[in-house]
Amino acid sequence: MEWTETLCRETGIRFLTTRPSEIEAASFAIIKEELGQEFLKACPQDQLPVLCRVIHTTADFSYKESLYFSEDAVSKGREALASGIPIITDTTMAASGINKTAAAAHGIQVRCFIGDEDVKEAARESGITRSAVSVDKAARLYPDCIYAVGNAPTALMRLYEKIRTGEIRPRLVVGVPVGFVNVVEAKELILSAGVPCIVARGRKGGSNVAAAICNALLYDRKV
Structure with missing residues (x-):
């Protein structure tokens, strides 16, 4: 690719520019x-595109140490997507960040139940989070799925419970919630659930990271 250097005369800052199609x-x-x-x-070469896309999304190179892949997680995730199973997310932000064109190419639905009225009502009645109730709904409707969690550790905790009872069996769990309360613990819990997983160990993560991992699985074969 060709780079052009541009100087801002007012500040003295130099910028490198290239064609928009080449920025990524x-x-x-x-x-x-x-x-x-x-x-x-x-x-591992199958993990590299996933890691690079997470770093591209966050500009955070610490993920090269903290992003954990269970055995064959990438290949199993891609096989699951190729079969057309849905991606369930814990937030509308994560769902919005997943490339719908790439998902549609595989006939994949991207679903999030967090705003559904029945989920809101069940959460009010039970006193648990909507993220946990959303897992209950996913278990009823889509027990065979990819579940991507970028915000709510309670979703991972509920997933663990439902996996243990056999009510849901995700083909892949993307476990990257961000925060301070139960975040580290919930991630470590899902590592012991016996399902393929990609987990950002520690406190870091987010809905953007969850979407980035799903996108990498959808369309990145190499970088």
């Missing part, structure tokens, strides 16, 4: 350069 490729080139050749050689 340029970003990934920078990410790979900063990760370094030693890391790139050591990183």
